[in-house]
Amino acid sequence: MSLTTPYYLIDKSKLLINMEKVARLRELSGARALLALKCFATWSVFDFMREYMDGTTSSSLNEVRLGHERFGKETHAYSVAYADYEIDEVVSHADKIIFNSIGQLDRFADRAAGIVRGLRLNPGISSSSFDLADPARPFSRLGEWDVKKVEPVMDRISGFMIHNNCENGDFDLFDRMLGTIEEKFAPLLKRAEWVSLGGGIHFTGENYPLEKFAERLKRFAGEYGVQVYLEPGEASITKSTTLETTVLDLLDNGKHLAVVDSSIEAHMLDLLIYRENAKLSPNTGQHRYMVCGKSCLAGDIFGEFDFEKELKVGDRISIQDAAGYTMVKKNWFNGVKMPAIAIRELDGNIRTVREFSYADYETSLS
Amino acid sequence: MSLTTPYYLIDKSKLLINMEKVARLRELSGARALLALKCFATWSVFDFMREYMDGTTSSSLNEVRLGHERFGKETHAYSVAYADYEIDEVVSHADKIIFNSIGQLDRFADRAAGIVRGLRLNPGISSSSFDLADPARPFSRLGEWDVKKVEPVMDRISGFMIHNNCENGDFDLFDRMLGTIEEKFAPLLKRAEWVSLGGGIHFTGENYPLEKFAERLKRFAGEYGVQVYLEPGEASITKSTTLETTVLDLLDNGKHLAVVDSSIEAHMLDLLIYRENAKLSPNTGQHRYMVCGKSCLAGDIFGEFDFEKELKVGDRISIQDAAGYTMVKKNWFNGVKMPAIAIRELDGNIRTVREFSYADYETSLS
Numbered sequence: 001m002s003l004t005t006p007y008y009l010i011d012k013s014k015l016l017i018n019m020e021k022v023a024r025l026r027e028l029s030g031a032r033a034l035l036a037l038k039c040f041a042t043w044s045v046f047d048f049m050r051e052y053m054d055g056t057t058s059s060s061l062n063e064v065r066l067g068h069e070r071f072g073k074e075t076h077a078y079s080v081a082y083a084d085y086e087i088d089e090v091v092s093h094a095d096k097i098i099f100n101s102i103g104q105l106d107r108f109a110d111r112a113a114g115i116v117r118g119l120r121l122n123p124g125i126s127s128s129s130f131d132l133a134d135p136a137r138p139f140s141r142l143g144e145w146d147v148k149k150v151e152p153v154m155d156r157i158s159g160f161m162i163h164n165n166c167e168n169g170d171f172d173l174f175d176r177m178l179g180t181i182e183e184k185f186a187p188l189l190k191r192a193e194w195v196s197l198g199g200g201i202h203f204t205g206e207n208y209p210l211e212k213f214a215e216r217l218k219r220f221a222g223e224y225g226v227q228v229y230l231e232p233g234e235a236s237i238t239k240s241t242t243l244e245t246t247v248l249d250l251l252d253n254g255k256h257l258a259v260v261d262s263s264i265e266a267h268m269l270d271l272l273i274y275r276e277n278a279k280l281s282p283n284t285g286q287h288r289y290m291v292c293g294k295s296c297l298a299g300d301i302f303g304e305f306d307f308e309k310e311l312k313v314g315d316r317i318s319i320q321d322a323a324g325y326t327m328v329k330k331n332w333f334n335g336v337k338m339p340a341i342a343i344r345e346l347d348g349n350i351r352t353v354r355e356f357s358y359a360d361y362e363t364s365l366s
Numbered sequence: 367m368s369l370t371t372p373y374y375l376i377d378k379s380k381l382l383i384n385m386e387k388v389a390r391l392r393e394l395s396g397a398r399a400l401l402a403l404k405c406f407a408t409w410s411v412f413d414f415m416r417e418y419m420d421g422t423t424s425s426s427l428n429e430v431r432l433g434h435e436r437f438g439k440e441t442h443a444y445s446v447a448y449a450d451y452e453i454d455e456v457v458s459h460a461d462k463i464i465f466n467s468i469g470q471l472d473r474f475a476d477r478a479a480g481i482v483r484g485l486r487l488n489p490g491i492s493s494s495s496f497d498l499a500d501p502a503r504p505f506s507r508l509g510e511w512d513v514k515k516v517e518p519v520m521d522r523i524s525g526f527m528i529h530n531n532c533e534n535g536d537f538d539l540f541d542r543m544l545g546t547i548e549e550k551f552a553p554l555l556k557r558a559e560w561v562s563l564g565g566g567i568h569f570t571g572e573n574y575p576l577e578k579f580a581e582r583l584k585r586f587a588g589e590y591g592v593q594v595y596l597e598p599g600e601a602s603i604t605k606s607t608t609l610e611t612t613v614l615d616l617l618d619n620g621k622h623l624a625v626v627d628s629s630i631e632a633h634m635l636d637l638l639i640y641r642e643n644a645k646l647s648p649n650t651g652q653h654r655y656m657v658c659g660k661s662c663l664a665g666d667i668f669g670e671f672d673f674e675k676e677l678k679v680g681d682r683i684s685i686q687d688a689a690g691y692t693m694v695k696k697n698w699f700n701g702v703k704m705p706a707i708a709i710r711e712l713d714g715n716i717r718t719v720r721e722f723s724y725a726d727y728e729t730s731l732s
Contacts, residue, residue, distance in 0.1 A: 004451065038662055038700050042639045042731050059662045062701030062727040070728075080660045081614035085370065086703075103615050107679070114624040132638075140622045141658050189711035249469050255505045259447040265639075269697070273497075273631075273638060275529050292507050294446045296404055299498035327731055329696035331635070334404050335428030335454075335683070341616035341732050354732030361428040362436075365693055366707050366720030 004293055005246040006262040006314070007340035008327055011043055015070045015102035015240040018204040018345070019052035022236060025203060026054070028214035030221055031223045031228040033074055037063040039233025039324045043049045043070040044353040046341060049236070055095075057196075061086045068093035074195070078120065078161060080141065087111050098196070102144055102153055113226070118159040118196075119144060121188070123181045127173055127200070128166035130274060135164055157173045159226065163198025167234065171209050175216055182220070186248060189224040196229035202352050204235045227228055234324040242324035243267060243339060245316045248294060251259055255304070256289045258311050263300050266336045268322060269329040274325050277303030281318040285309070295334040367701035367719055372628040373706035374693055376411055380710070381606040390600060392420070394580035396587055397594040402565045405430040405599025409436035410709060410719040415450025415602070421461075421595045423562070427452045433449045434459035440564070442595070443602045444486065444505065446526060454476050464527045465564070466520055468510055484525040484562075485510060487554070487709040489547045493566070493714045494532035495540055496640060501530055513553055520557050525592065533600065535571050538578055541617040544586060546621040552676070555590040562595035566665055607689035609633060609705060613681045614660060621670075622655045624677050629659035629666050632702045634688060635695040643669030645686040651675070657683060661700040698730050 009275060022033050034331035055074030056067030064077040077094035081101075087108050091097060096116040097256050105119060122143030128134035128138040137140040143162070144150050162181060168174055178197070182189065189195060221228045243338035245260035264271040264278070273277055278291070285308040298343040302319060311317075330338060345351060388399050398420040409432060421440030422433030430443040443460035452476045457463060461481040465471040471485060488509030494500035501508040509528075510516050528547060534540055544563070548555065555561060569579050587594045611626035627659075630637040630644070637644055644657070651674040659666035668685060695703060702721035711717060 008441075041701070043728075044732050058699035058701070060660075060703070062698070062724055065724060066701070072547050080658075080662065081627070083612070083614055083627055101615055101617055103679075105619065107615075128664075133663065135664045137622065137664050139619050141617055141623045141625060141661075142664060144432070145619075150547060163591055190394070213433060223589075246449070248449055249467055249473075251467055251469065251507055253505050253507065253511075257505065257507045259507060260447055264697075288376075290505060292446075295501065296446065296508075298494075298503050298508060299505055300500045329631075329697050329699045330730075331695050332428070333695045335407070335424070335426035335432070337426070337428070352731075358428055360429060360431060362409075362485065362695075363720075 003340060003342055004174040004348070005244050006267065006322050006337060007342050008241055009243050009244050009342050009344060009361065010042065010323065010349070011344040012045065012048060012346050013344070015045065015048065015237060018236055018238060018240065020231065021204040021210060022053040024296035025210055025214055028211065029217040029228070031217045031230050032074065033230050033232055034074060035071065035236050036088060036231045036233030037067055038239045038328065039199070042341060043289065044341070046071045053236070064090055070077070072205060082108060091115055100143060101248045102149060103143035105156060106151060114206070117156050117157045118161060119150065119196070120161045120213050121145065121150070121185060123164055123177070123184055124160060124223055125177055125180055126164040126166060127168040127170070127328070128227070132273070133166055136250040147185065149187055159192045159194035159196070160188065161196040161198060163200065164230070165200030167202060167210060169205050169277045171213055174213070177254070178216065179221060189226065192224065192226050194227040194229065195224070196231060199231040199233045200237070201230065202235055204232070204238055211339060222318045237323040239321050241321070243319040243322035243326070245317050245319060247311055247313050247317060250311060250313060251271060255294055256287070258317070259292050259294055260302070260317055261294055261337065263295055263333065264302060264335045265293070265295055266318065266331050267302055267339055268326050269331070270325045271302065272299070280317070281320050282308070294337055332361055335361055369706060369708055371610050372633065372703060373610050373708050374607055374688060375610050375687065375708050375710060375716070376408065376607045377710040378411065378414055379710070380713050381411065381414065381603060383601055384570045384604060386413060387461070388598065389418040391569060391576055391580055393584040394577065395594070395595050396577050397583045398440065399596050400440065401602050402599030403433055403563070404595045404668055404694065406603045407432060408707060408709070412437045419602070428457050429714060430456055430459045431644060440489055443680065448474060449711045457481055460526040466509060468515060468532060470695045471522060481527070483523045483525050484527060484560070485519070486514070486529070486684055487515065487529045487551060489510065489530055489543070489550055491543055491546055492530040492532060493536070493543065498639070499532055513551065516554055525558045525560035525562070526554065527562040527564060527599070528567065531564060531566030533568060534566055535574060537575050538566055540579070541582055544582065557594065558590060558592050560595065561590070562591040562597060565597040565601070567596065567598070568575035568604070569691055570598070599639065602687040605687050608686070609685040609688035609692070611683045611685060613677055613679055613683060616677060616679060622653070623656045623658055624655045624683070625660055625667070626683055627660055627703065628705065629661035629699065629702045630668060630700040631659070631663055633696050633705055634685065634692050635697070637668065638665070646671040646683070647686050653677070661702055686696070691704055698727055701727055
């Protein structure tokens with residue numbers, strides 16, 4: 001059967017490329033790698049990913065439960081803030097809980113005494129090129145930064161999470177920032193048993209110096225006597241998935257426009273939030289089109305791309321690199337048909353794991 | 367029972383204020399008013415709204431079905447593009463179908479021959495202050511603008527939809543733009559039986575000159591012999607709803623920060639997309655706080671507000687004006703607890719119409 005577009009298509013053979021790099025990094029460095037569910041939480045491929053990763057990390061009760069129940073292995077709980085009524089359930093699903101603030105630690109340390117406890121540190125530097133996503137932005141609420149304030153709570157915690165990389169594909173920048181972190185937080189790191197360096201490090205990208213990265217992590221671990229964790233989100237799933245769409249209409253308004261049966265706002269939200277273009281491949285050819293979504297939003301535009309042939313209604317357009325921060329943010333804006341989720345198995349067969357119906361739309365409201 | 371935050375709270379007594387203005391406008395002007403489901407589709411209050419409005423308009427198959435089944439009365443179908451496999455079902459739910467392009471009209475006119483057919487016109491001017499939301503932006507895909515191209519298809523259509531107002535609270539601007547539309551499209555308007563002037567006109571706002579607006583609509587209707595439609599979205603539900611949140615943590619990072627149990631990206635997405643601040647009321651007092659969401663996003667910030675008292679964990683913060691383009695776009699980013707939906711009835715009682723569970727989160731993926 002041929003699945004109707006739109007659908008997200010996760011290709012396990014492409015996912016495998018990332019997974020093998022993750023596994024190799026773990027082996028070389030001794031660091032453990034936890035999938036960041038905030039980026040990717042499509043649990044039908046967790047059985048596959050579990051062989052290559054140590055577990056998951058989370059940013060809410062829902063995510064920590066999903067990680068625990070669907071992925072298993074090691075489960076980290078982090079959240080900017082937990083509510084009183086949810087903390088016990090969070091603890092029940094986690095091996096380790098990382099509080100965002102001393103305030104949250106004070107509030108919940110006792111109720112989390114049965115598991116490993118940690119604290120988020122904010123080094124005040126980051127690799128983010130977007131203020132919106134910069135954890136080190138002025139007045140950031142993400143983590144504690146004052147060594148003098150943290151030292152008195154060391155009796156209740158055994159480690160730290162420091163997440164200040166964002167889509168960082170530059171090893172030297174990572175290296176320099178880690179150096180700054182060491183200078184700044186050495187007194188704390190020396191007393192820690194574990195340190196998570198968070199996500200945002202694009203170490204599965206092409207030409208990333210995996211060996212140097214592994215060596216740096218190993219050296220850091222040795223220097224402070226800590227177990228290092230990484231929390232790869234995008235790095236785990238990069239280039240593994242497409243959003244499959246179909247051309248519904250063609251217009252000529254000074255440019256050639258192709259309207260597809262999807263929407264950036266509904267299905268690839270970060271393109272809208274960060275004002276970025278989608279990726280198409282190949283993107284060479286004589287026929288340039290602006291590829292537009294079908295929502296009412298004037299700016300619902302995937303980007304302008306060069307096609308080999310003139311497009312016609314019914315043509316397939318595959319939006320590349322559609323795994324990270326897409327399915328976890330999809331929404332019913334305009335009631336646009338929700339993309340199904342399908343998996344291309346290693347043998348090439350495509351298996352549909354979720355289709356969305358009118359009932360799903362209707363019950364998203366009330 | 368006290369409902370756990372976060373939740374959207376729709377207050378019927380406040381909704382009633384808008385509904386009475388809508389009803390008055392209809393009476394004064396003869397125009398018909400259709401609720402724009404893309405803005406607000408919480409169907410539990412449709413029974414209430416139905417008494418004051420003529421029906422609904424839609425931007426997809428899902429929306430037109432919801433309008434038909436849950437609201438009833440007159441049902442307009444519009445979409446930037448329909449797919450072949452859905453057009454028959456769209457037609458089955460609609461009284462009127464408005465095509466976005468001549469291409470779509472050519473493709474589907476026959477299959478829609480049993481209902482009233484129309485076309486979207488783009489006058490090339492708008493009141494939008496956001497390029498993202500501006501239907502008249504360069505290369506816009508929204509509607510036909512060339513009279514010479516439209517004239518030959520008049521045998522298949524009987525009216526038009528023109529939507530070029532966006533949060534327009536300025537009657538004089540509306541009046542001037544309608545004048546331009548008349549100049550530009552007079553040959554088409556004279557042959558039409560109905561014209562929808564779309565949404566985006568903030569005629570339920572305080573001090574809006576409702577009588578002058580009604581007179582202008584009536585004059586337009588008379589001049590061309592058309593039934594006028596309006597498609598109020600925000601105007602229908604403005605100021606009717608709050609997003610109820612609770613303070614989970616307080617931090618001092620150069621500013622006083624309060625973290626609440628919600629997230630702009632997950633629950634009030636337009637604040638993020640348009641980089642706007644939420645509204646709080648009252649917003650006067652000696653104690654200034656930056657109110658932040660609990661997602662991992664550094665820029666998940668509702669805004670800075672002045673409170674009467676120092677905040678403490680557990681305090682309630684009510685985000686104002688949370689009906690439009692919020693519930694229809696809510697999503698599971700970070701797995702943040704999805705706000706319930708509750709209605710304050712006219713007698714003051716609060717009725718919860720939808721709560722979301724872990725199972726809802728888990729089945730949003732697969």
